[in-house]
Amino acid sequence: MTDQRFNPLSADKRWQSRWAESGIFEADDQSPKPRSYVLEMFPYPSGRIHMGHVRNYTMGDVLARFRRMQGFEVLHPMGWDAFGMPAENAAMEKKVHPGEWTHANIASMRDQLKTLGFAFDWSRELATCDPEYYGQEQALFIDLFEGGLVYRKESAVNWDPVDMTVLANEQVIDGKGWRSGAPVEKRKLSQWFLKITDFAEELLDGLKDLKGWPEKVRTMQENWIGKSQGLQFHFALAEKQQDIDTVEVFSTRPDTIFGASFVALSADHPLAQQLAENDDKLAAFCEECKKSGTTAAELETMEKKGFDTGLKAVHPLDPSWELPVFVANFVLMDYGTGAVFGVPAHDQRDLDFARKYALPVTRVVAAKGDEDAPIHDEAYSGPGKLVNSRMLDGMEIETAQKTVIDRAQTEGWGTAQTTWRLRDWGVSRQRYWGTPIPIIHCETCGAVPVPKDQLPIVLPEDVSFDIPGNPLERHPTWADADCPKCGQAARRETDTLDTFVDSSWYFLRFASQPGDKPFDAETVQKWLPVSQYIGGVEHAILHLLYARFWTRALASIGKLDFSEPFESLFTQGMVTHETYKHGDGSWLSPDEVRKNGTDWEVIADGSAVTTGRVEKMSKSKKNVIDPDPIISQYGADAVRFFMLSDSPPERDLPWSESGIEGSWRFVQRLWRLFTSIADQAPNSGEDKALKRKLHQTIADVAEYIEGLSFNKAVAKVFELVNMIEKAAPSADRDTAIRNLAIIVAPMVPHIAEEAWALLGNDGLIAAQPWPEVDESLLVEDEVTIAIQVRGKLRDTITVAQGSDKSALEELALASQKVQRIIDGADIKKVIVVPDRLVNIVI
RNA sequence: GCGGACGUGGCGGAAUGGUAGACGCAGCAGACUUAAAAUCUGCUAUCCGAAAUGGGUGUGCGGGUUCGAGUCCCGCCGUCCGCACCA
Numbered sequence: 001m002t003d004q005r006f007n008p009l010s011a012d013k014r015w016q017s018r019w020a021e022s023g024i025f026e027a028d029d030q031s032p033k034p035r036s037y038v039l040e041m042f043p044y045p046s047g048r049i050h051m052g053h054v055r056n057y058t059m060g061d062v063l064a065r066f067r068r069m070q071g072f073e074v075l076h077p078m079g080w081d082a083f084g085m086p087a088e089n090a091a092m093e094k095k096v097h098p099g100e101w102t103h104a105n106i107a108s109m110r111d112q113l114k115t116l117g118f119a120f121d122w123s124r125e126l127a128t129c130d131p132e133y134y135g136q137e138q139a140l141f142i143d144l145f146e147g148g149l150v151y152r153k154e155s156a157v158n159w160d161p162v163d164m165t166v167l168a169n170e171q172v173i174d175g176k177g178w179r180s181g182a183p184v185e186k187r188k189l190s191q192w193f194l195k196i197t198d199f200a201e202e203l204l205d206g207l208k209d210l211k212g213w214p215e216k217v218r219t220m221q222e223n224w225i226g227k228s229q230g231l232q233f234h235f236a237l238a239e240k241q242q243d244i245d246t247v248e249v250f251s252t253r254p255d256t257i258f259g260a261s262f263v264a265l266s267a268d269h270p271l272a273q274q275l276a277e278n279d280d281k282l283a284a285f286c287e288e289c290k291k292s293g294t295t296a297a298e299l300e301t302m303e304k305k306g307f308d309t310g311l312k313a314v315h316p317l318d319p320s321w322e323l324p325v326f327v328a329n330f331v332l333m334d335y336g337t338g339a340v341f342g343v344p345a346h347d348q349r350d351l352d353f354a355r356k357y358a359l360p361v362t363r364v365v366a367a368k369g370d371e372d373a374p375i376h377d378e379a380y381s382g383p384g385k386l387v388n389s390r391m392l393d394g395m396e397i398e399t400a401q402k403t404v405i406d407r408a409q410t411e412g413w414g415t416a417q418t419t420w421r422l423r424d425w426g427v428s429r430q431r432y433w434g435t436p437i438p439i440i441h442c443e444t445c446g447a448v449p450v451p452k453d454q455l456p457i458v459l460p461e462d463v464s465f466d467i468p469g470n471p472l473e474r475h476p477t478w479a480d481a482d483c484p485k486c487g488q489a490a491r492r493e494t495d496t497l498d499t500f501v502d503s504s505w506y507f508l509r510f511a512s513q514p515g516d517k518p519f520d521a522e523t524v525q526k527w528l529p530v531s532q533y534i535g536g537v538e539h540a541i542l543h544l545l546y547a548r549f550w551t552r553a554l555a556s557i558g559k560l561d562f563s564e565p566f567e568s569l570f571t572q573g574m575v576t577h578e579t580y581k582h583g584d585g586s587w588l589s590p591d592e593v594r595k596n597g598t599d600w601e602v603i604a605d606g607s608a609v610t611t612g613r614v615e616k617m618s619k620s621k622k623n624v625i626d627p628d629p630i631i632s633q634y635g636a637d638a639v640r641f642f643m644l645s646d647s648p649p650e651r652d653l654p655w656s657e658s659g660i661e662g663s664w665r666f667v668q669r670l671w672r673l674f675t676s677i678a679d680q681a682p683n684s685g686e687d688k689a690l691k692r693k694l695h696q697t698i699a700d701v702a703e704y705i706e707g708l709s710f711n712k713a714v715a716k717v718f719e720l721v722n723m724i725e726k727a728a729p730s731a732d733r734d735t736a737i738r739n740l741a742i743i744v745a746p747m748v749p750h751i752a753e754e755a756w757a758l759l760g761n762d763g764l765i766a767a768q769p770w771p772e773v774d775e776s777l778l779v780e781d782e783v784t785i786a787i788q789v790r791g792k793l794r795d796t797i798t799v800a801q802g803s804d805k806s807a808l809e810e811l812a813l814a815s816q817k818v819q820r821i822i823d824g825a826d827i828k829k830v831i832v833v834p835d836r837l838v839n840i841v842i
Numbered sequence: 843g844c845g846g847a848c849g850u851g852g853c854g855g856a857a858u859g860g861u862a863g864a865c866g867c868a869g870c871a872g873a874c875u876u877a878a879a880a881u882c883u884g885c886u887a888u889c890c891g892a893a894a895u896g897g898g899u900g901u902g903c904g905g906g907u908u909c910g911a912g913u914c915c916c917g918c919c920g921u922c923c924g925c926a927c928c929a
Contacts, residue, residue: 330927340929646854715865786861791910793861831909841909
């Protein structure tokens with residue numbers, strides 16, 4: 001007698017071991033089959049998986065399993081983004097070595113992932129903190145160094161005073177460190193940089209071809225790269241100041257040059273600094289500018305302020321025209337040249353500024369008819385023709401720009417220039433738990449790369465985290481090294497690489513991981529680009545831009561033959577949960593509260609609870625559901641199924657107790673269907689409608705999984721199950737149930753395997769081909785036609801599929817309901833859409 | 843401010859310009875049961891109506907295109923996300 005209930009407790013484990021033993025999910029580099037590389041963003045080993053991971057990896061797993069059934073050789077690997085700050089924080093708090101802590105976390109998270117039955121190729125597992133990985137990263141760093149894509153420079157960097165490390169621009173959010181939240185300071189340090197700006201143009205152009213990427217992400221990267229074209233030129237100063245006699249500015253609107261009414265410098269501008277040395281008031285003003293905040297709110301309310309230096313700048317197109325030179329709080333030093341010329345009529349900031357300091361506002365661009373319209377509180381940035389602009393008058397904006405640029409270049413006071421928002425990527429971190437930068441500093445030879453045969457440069461084990469800062473710097477001997485060039489005593493670089501470097505090439509290492517080099521280009525070429533990459537949108541800029549850059553950089557030095565790593569990208573939504581708040585304002589976790597009628601109360605004392613917004617699961621709001629107990633209670637399949645149901649994958653998924661209950665019920669419904677035909681003589685007889693539904697479902701589910709519309713695939717499976725349950729026993733019903741097991745196998749693989757065995761099949765269902773669709777069954781032989789009168793539905797009729805127009809028209813007009821509505825009125829027109837509807841216009 | 847996404851029942855959401863609300867959740871009624879759980883059956887946008895194999899209304903709001911609009915166009919309103927004194 002077969003169990004009446006599916007018991008995931010024993011079944012899940014059993015099939016997970018069978019999959020592991022069979023090696024079925026290990027990708028074969030030599031396979032003659034078409035290939036598909038399905039990749040989810042690898043996790044940071046924080047210690048526990050969370051629902052976001054579960055959702056992410058379930059989606060990838062369904063696609064990977066499905067593609068395998070479709071006949072692809074699938075690469076679906078998993079690894080660990082294992083370097084980073086939390087390990088050092090743990091080391092400080094718990095007195096454990098970061099490596100020990102990280103490896104323990106990896107072990108427990110690996111176990112957790114395994115309980116979900118993901119079809120990963122565990123033979124390719126990697127952790128970025130292992131020397132086998134980061135040693136190869138050091139080799140790549142040296143390749144890039146030798147390829148001229150790495151340089152070192154003294155620069156003002158973003159310094160996080162809490163984490164005591166440098167941050168990339170991308171890691172500074174609203175002036176605060178992305179991890180610590182501490183206000184970022186500016187410091188001058190010698191740092192290693194990667195020349196991402198060399199690739200700005202192609203990283204931007206490449207976005208156009210990434211058809212499989214969400215528009216949103218492409219736009220975000222485009223904005224981040226921030227290309228601006230314009231004219232860079234200089235104003236001569238009326239009086240030379242020490243060694244400075246010009247002010248260099250950049251403008252995207254050189255056409256408005258005759259609307260200029262002032263020149264403004266950033267407080268950090270060399271000229272401003274120089275003037276401040278002899279002017280206490282200016283110095284104070286500059287200090288104030290630097291202190292002012294950079295958060296969105298502050299910027300919005302902040303007043304435009306300036307300090308008149310008293311200097312005059314000579315207009316390049318009219319030597320008799322002098323403009324006042326201000327230091328202004330809204331001019332940024334790290335964009336363009338750190339100085340601008342102000343055109344109040346056509347730039348809102350300039351206008352605000354001009355009004356405050358009573359500077360002239362001259363319109364130089366006007367739409368037809370507005371030539372004499374004054375500018376009030378709003379600057380005009382629309383289209384039009386030039387006015388009040390001497391030789392430019394009457395020109396279109398573009399022509400005027402070209403004219404001014406040509407003239408500047410001819411006369412030698414300016415050049416056409418492209419300015420980027422994107423900065424080179426500073427990769428030095430003053431941390432222990434990262435990839436050591438493989439460089440030796442020699443007093444005579446300078447920075448010398450470590451010879452590759454001396455790699456990996458392994459992190460020392462004997463370090464302490466008692467005091468903040470970088471333990472590598474304090475280590476008594478680790479930094480001692482001989483210069484590889486001249487043999488003299490030298491010093492090893494003690495900075496480590498930003499962890500985003502680690503994740504910029506792991507997808508290559510997954511495809512090929514030889515012991516003696518980072519990867520085998522030929523093997524990588526077989527698998528890459530990743531056909532489907534899945535992860536959170538929070539990586540839309542940082543990780544995804546760096547990975548694109550790294551791939552292009554390696555291609556540019558001949559290490560790779562392709563330039564974009566991810567053909568398709570999917571950014572999945574978050575897993576959310578309702579929040580609960582106690583009367584005193586403290587957050588409550590879902591297991592501390594219960595529903596009492598329509599209200600919520602605290603279980604412990606019955607006091608009132610207010611339910612808050614459905615939000616991303618977070619520790620601070622206490623609305624986190626730990627996957628582990630859920631998996632033990634309901635089994636992997638129910639959890640996986642819930643992750644796929646209801647919400648479209650790109651949107652947020654609200655976790656609910658009733659939702660997981662529903663998935664559990666569904667798994668049991670499946671089981672009842674499977675057991676209903678097990679150990680029984682085959683049924684006979686036809687069920688044409690069910691057969692048709694089966695084939696439609698096979699086709700629909702395939703289409704929806706391929707399109708990552710898992711919620712729709714789930715709905716189609718429900719429809720089939722509902723129909724099978726209502727159907728009388730028949731041979732077609734038996735077939736439908738057998739095929740159902742295959743259809744659901746990518747989503748709920750454990751019960752599918754169990755059913756496959758139960759129904760007397762050999763081998764693994766995971767290795768079965770996706771069922772063939774009988775195309776002839778996809779079209780209904782009878783269709784329901786809507787009959788409308790003036791676009792309103794009045795009746796429906798059922799006719800043979802493919803009935804001709806005149807027959808439909810006749811049938812429609814014969815409808816009693818239709819006749820009643822028409823009531824003898826003239827029929828003006830009859831629209832007939834075969835197999836769809838008839839619309840009678842009266 | 844700029845860019846993007848979105849707005850459909852109590853909730854999550856379906857719907858190549860062609861029967862709005864598939865499917866799930868929740869709810870209601872019933873069956874089975876000593877009882878509960880589990881399971882099964884039916885109902886479930888809304889208003890009028892005792893009901894109808896009756897009608898009205900309905901996809902944020904206002905217009906438009908069309909025989910026909912949730913879908914396309916124009917203008918608003920709102921929510922969310924990203925970027926942001928970027929010259």
